[in-house]
Amino acid sequence: MKKQVLSLFIVLLASSLFTACTSNESKPSTSSAPSTATNSNAGTANSTAQTNTSAAVSTKVTDLGTGVIQASDPSKLPDSAKQRNDTFIAGLTEPSGAFTPHFHQSGYDGNVASVLFAPLVTVDEKGKIVPYLAEKWEISKDQLTYTFHLNKDLKFSDGSPLTAEDVAFTLTILHDKNYDGGTDIFSSHIKGGLAYKEGKASSVAGIKVIDPQTIQIETDQVNATALLTLGGQVLSKAYYGKDYKFGSLEYIRELHAKPVGAGPYKLDKHLPGQELRFTANEHFFKGKPKIERFIYKTTEGDAFQFIETGEQDYAAFSATQDNLDKLQKLGFLNLKLNTSSAYGYISINHKKPYFKDKKLRQALIYGLDRKTIVEGVSQGSAQVANIPTSPTSWSYTEEGINPYHYDPEKAKTLLDEAGWKEGSDGVREKDGQKLVIRYLSSKSKGSDALIAIAKENYTAIGIQFEPEQFADFNALLAKVDGGDYDLASFSTPMLLDPHSGVSGFTTEEAKGYSNPKVDQLIKEGISTLDIEKRKEVYKKLYQELNEDPPYIFYSYSKLLYSYNSRIKGLDPNPYRGIATSLPLTSIE
Amino acid sequence: MSTYVIRRIIYMLLTLLGASMLIFFLYALTPGDYVDNNMNMTEQRKAELREIYGLNKPLVERYTAWLGNVLEGDFGYSLQHQKPIMTLFNHYIWNSFLLAAVSTFLTWFIAVVAGVLCAYKSQSIFDKSVTIFIFAAMSIPSFFIGLFFIKLFAVDAGILPPGGMITTGSNAEGWDYVLEVAEHMVLPVLIVTLLGTGSLTRYFRSHMLEAMKQDYVRTARAKGLKERVVLYRHALRNAMLPAITLIGFELPTLFGGSIVIEKIFNWPGIGQLYMQSFTMRDYPLLMGFTMLLAILTVIGTFISDLLYRLADPRVRL
Numbered sequence: 062m063k064k065q066v067l068s069l070f071i072v073l074l075a076s077s078l079f080t081a082c083t084s085n086e087s088k089p090s091t092s093s094a095p096s097t098a099t100n101s102n103a104g105t106a107n108s109t110a111q112t113n114t115s116a117a118v119s120t121k122v123t124d125l126g127t128g129v130i131q132a133s134d135p136s137k138l139p140d141s142a143k144q145r146n147d148t149f150i151a152g153l154t155e156p157s158g159a160f161t162p163h164f165h166q167s168g169y170d171g172n173v174a175s176v177l178f179a180p181l182v183t184v185d186e187k188g189k190i191v192p193y194l195a196e197k198w199e200i201s202k203d204q205l206t207y208t209f210h211l212n213k214d215l216k217f218s219d220g221s222p223l224t225a226e227d228v229a230f231t232l233t234i235l236h237d238k239n240y241d242g243g244t245d246i247f248s249s250h251i252k253g254g255l256a257y258k259e260g261k262a263s264s265v266a267g268i269k270v271i272d273p274q275t276i277q278i279e280t281d282q283v284n285a286t287a288l289l290t291l292g293g294q295v296l297s298k299a300y301y302g303k304d305y306k307f308g309s310l311e312y313i314r315e316l317h318a319k320p321v322g323a324g325p326y327k328l329d330k331h332l333p334g335q336e337l338r339f340t341a342n343e344h345f346f347k348g349k350p351k352i353e354r355f356i357y358k359t360t361e362g363d364a365f366q367f368i369e370t371g372e373q374d375y376a377a378f379s380a381t382q383d384n385l386d387k388l389q390k391l392g393f394l395n396l397k398l399n400t401s402s403a404y405g406y407i408s409i410n411h412k413k414p415y416f417k418d419k420k421l422r423q424a425l426i427y428g429l430d431r432k433t434i435v436e437g438v439s440q441g442s443a444q445v446a447n448i449p450t451s452p453t454s455w456s457y458t459e460e461g462i463n464p465y466h467y468d469p470e471k472a473k474t475l476l477d478e479a480g481w482k483e484g485s486d487g488v489r490e491k492d493g494q495k496l497v498i499r500y501l502s503s504k505s506k507g508s509d510a511l512i513a514i515a516k517e518n519y520t521a522i523g524i525q526f527e528p529e530q531f532a533d534f535n536a537l538l539a540k541v542d543g544g545d546y547d548l549a550s551f552s553t554p555m556l557l558d559p560h561s562g563v564s565g566f567t568t569e570e571a572k573g574y575s576n577p578k579v580d581q582l583i584k585e586g587i588s589t590l591d592i593e594k595r596k597e598v599y600k601k602l603y604q605e606l607n608e609d610p611p612y613i614f615y616s617y618s619k620l621l622y623s624y625n626s627r628i629k630g631l632d633p634n635p636y637r638g639i640a641t642s643l644p645l646t647s648i649e
Numbered sequence: 650m651s652t653y654v655i656r657r658i659i660y661m662l663l664t665l666l667g668a669s670m671l672i673f674f675l676y677a678l679t680p681g682d683y684v685d686n687n688m689n690m691t692e693q694r695k696a697e698l699r700e701i702y703g704l705n706k707p708l709v710e711r712y713t714a715w716l717g718n719v720l721e722g723d724f725g726y727s728l729q730h731q732k733p734i735m736t737l738f739n740h741y742i743w744n745s746f747l748l749a750a751v752s753t754f755l756t757w758f759i760a761v762v763a764g765v766l767c768a769y770k771s772q773s774i775f776d777k778s779v780t781i782f783i784f785a786a787m788s789i790p791s792f793f794i795g796l797f798f799i800k801l802f803a804v805d806a807g808i809l810p811p812g813g814m815i816t817t818g819s820n821a822e823g824w825d826y827v828l829e830v831a832e833h834m835v836l837p838v839l840i841v842t843l844l845g846t847g848s849l850t851r852y853f854r855s856h857m858l859e860a861m862k863q864d865y866v867r868t869a870r871a872k873g874l875k876e877r878v879v880l881y882r883h884a885l886r887n888a889m890l891p892a893i894t895l896i897g898f899e900l901p902t903l904f905g906g907s908i909v910i911e912k913i914f915n916w917p918g919i920g921q922l923y924m925q926s927f928t929m930r931d932y933p934l935l936m937g938f939t940m941l942l943a944i945l946t947v948i949g950t951f952i953s954d955l956l957y958r959l960a961d962p963r964v965r966l
Binding site for chain 2: 145148150155157158159164165166167239241243245314317318332333334335336338354356358360363366367369370372373533534535536538539540542551553554561565570
């Protein structure tokens with residue numbers, strides 16, 4: 062019974078994680094929630110070999126690769142699922158009901174939109190950009206002009222054609238001064254974008270429709286993340302733009318519940334708090350999906366009971382040993398381990414003068430037994446992070462990266478070198494100031510564990526550790542904004558491009574942290590679109606951030622995607638969830 | 650009587666005005682606002698959004714603007730859901746009402762019967778075993794017993810659905826639909842009733858014991874009335890009087906939803922919506938919902954005052 066309660070919490074955590082997909086504006090959860098680590102051979106786990114081994118069923122989370130563990134006994138499938146031969150049911154945390162991409166306020170609405178709408182480009186399981194509605198694109202030599210060539214005969218779900226005009230409209234409306242959604246179009250610096258926002262121009266000068274299949278976008282500044290932003294989901298001009306006037310976007314709210322897109326499915330019915338029903342879109346450009354009906358069953362709580370009874374086909378759980386055992390025991394589930402593209406971190410308050418000395422920051426990392434905390438709590442559903450990018454990303458590297466293994470002696474030496482000498486009461490001090498570290502986090506099992514161990518760790522090296530936990534996320538943020546803290550635990554949202562993981566470390570954004578080399582490398586990282594060149598830049602950047610840490614990098618969390626074995630061809634990925642492979646699936 | 654009603658209504662309006670002010674300022678003063686939810690936004694973008702939503706205006710101005718709209722019947726749009734507040738309520742509130750109405754009815758019915766019997770057979774084996782049972786039921790946390798029952802009845806035995814209001818993807822209509830919803834209601838109603846009956850039973854038992862010691866009960870017995878008549882007509886009626894106050898308080902709970910039960914059973918009620926909107930600081934939704942509860946509370950107490958008069962001629966209004 063204790064186990065039952067425990068699994069409820071784990072599943073709650075997992076579902077909150079899982080659903081944060083696709084939208085980069087989804088609310089970040091604090092890192093301590095999904096904390097935990099596998100051991101150091103995580104390196105092998107991220108070697109990305111896409112092996113579909115069915116034979117070797119491993120029973121330890123820490124030994125799982127990225128391959129699919131096939132169901133051991135599909136015959137155990139409950140009858141309710143067997144009879145459902147034209148419907149695929151996946152779980153999702155309750156969305157808000159605004160299903161227009163770029164306009165929704167909750168990440169879960171983004172998941173719904175990803176089924177209904179299609180982007181020009183998308184990313185594969187390594188985070189590399191691949192074509193979708195656009196069959197190809199060209200980037201000019203100066204890397205400022207993008208030309209997208211759309212596939213022929215694209216159609217929206219209402220049968221109307223999708224052309225470059227629709228792309229132009231989508232990009233334009235995002236520049237409106239009253240646009241309040243999460244797509245930051247200004248990060249791609251389209252020529253004339255600001256003039257349009259300020260009402261000085263009637264259109265965005267940099268957007269040119271060449272012909273119905275071709276659109277050219279001119280930008281002012283090279284930005285490696287622009288391709289994804291520009292190649293986002295397309296809105297129909299005829300449908301979403303017919304009442305559009307500059308500065309008034311209220312009308313679009315009426316259309317949120319009746320979406321028209323070019324995605325694999327169209328919305329049939331939304332039962333708030335219960336489910337979203339979709340039917341296959343016969344106009345989908347890759348052909349009508351084989352599974353006629355798709356349902357997002359929306360749950361606020363535990364999804365395990367629905368997976369267990371066969372009422373739901375797909376769910377993601379935190380990759381703990383407990384969950385793995387429970388899911389494997391059911392026998393009819395295929396399982397796939399995936400590392401999230403986000404990372405958890407403990408931010409350092411660089412406004413405090415004593416953090417100027419990087420030795421103190423390094424000592425805080427050496428002096429904290431991250432591995433024990435992360436592994437102890439998560440039973441394998443997370444691993445220790447040392448750089449601000451996920452092992453799933455193409456930018457990940459371990460070359461020249463100091464893993465900062467727990468080393469209290471080293472921490473003590475660093476503190477001595479930094480001038481913090483042990484006082485009479487065992488707490489170190491410098492110039493009459495005691496070394497007191499105030500730590501903030503939200504209230505969770507993970508942060509409880511961190512606090513318990515950190516207190517012990519830090520006391521042992523002469524640091525007085527004063528934790529404070531918050532039940533409410535906004536209250537935590539307000540406290541952090543107030544500036545009266547030293548460390549605070551957070552987690553990033555999903556990171557589609559490695560730049561999103563480091564953009565906060567520039568001198569302008571970092572609130573006190575400043576490293577000219579880092580500034581330079583961050584700039585270089587987005588100043589080229591060549592992925593090989595970017596890899597080199599990010600390697601150098603991560604090495605620098607590793608040496609002069611702006612945060613204590615903490616953990617990468619892992620999820621177990623579990624799906625009913627009668628669903629064939631599903632390949633959930635950490636960036637897009639099930640959206641990309643959904644149209645290719647079939648039911649046995 | 651009619652001057653009383655008019656006076657009460659004026660008081661009610663003033664109470665609501667006070668409540669709305671209090672609620673508005675409390676929410677506005679809770680740290681963090683809707684825009685703060687997104688940590689990865691630049692300060693400049695945050696300022697722009699505050700401008701669009703009007704969150705940068707002085708509190709008093711925001712309050713009067715909100716009040717003005719409400720007086721015109723416009724509760725505004727939810728920031729997060731991008732839908733009118735009333736539409737959202739309409740989507741969720743009746744589901745909560747259905748669950749609450751059925752379980753409240755059962756709770757009261759069982760509590761009255763058990764309370765009377767316990768009082769009549771006070772200190773008997775029956776009384777003691779009921780007392781033990783209800784205390785046991787009261788002290789189990791709802792999330793625990795909820796999950797336990799799901800495991801027992803839905804997963805292992807497979808006789809009841811594990812949650813939700815309908816079977817996923819079901820197209821049932823008419824009677825089939827009613828039956829399906831009823832089937833899904835069994836577990837949540839059972840648990841709400843189980844947990845709620847305890848305190849009410851104790852309440853009725855003690856009032857009943859009190860009433861049975863009164864002179865008028867002795868008189869009724871002395872007149873030679875049947876025990877059942879004495880019990881139900883003379884004792885119970887008087888014992889029920891204080892319960893009228895409770896009925897007034899039940900009104901907001903009927904519509905307020907239950908956060909824990911709705912979460913465990915995945916019931917599409919308003920409790921979940923409220924919880925979500927609080928974490929998101931979705932002010933229009935928060936204000937709308939809390940005001941709705943305030944209105945229902947005020948009306949509830951008003952109704953119970955009127956009922957008092959009907960039930961007890963000694964009360965003069």
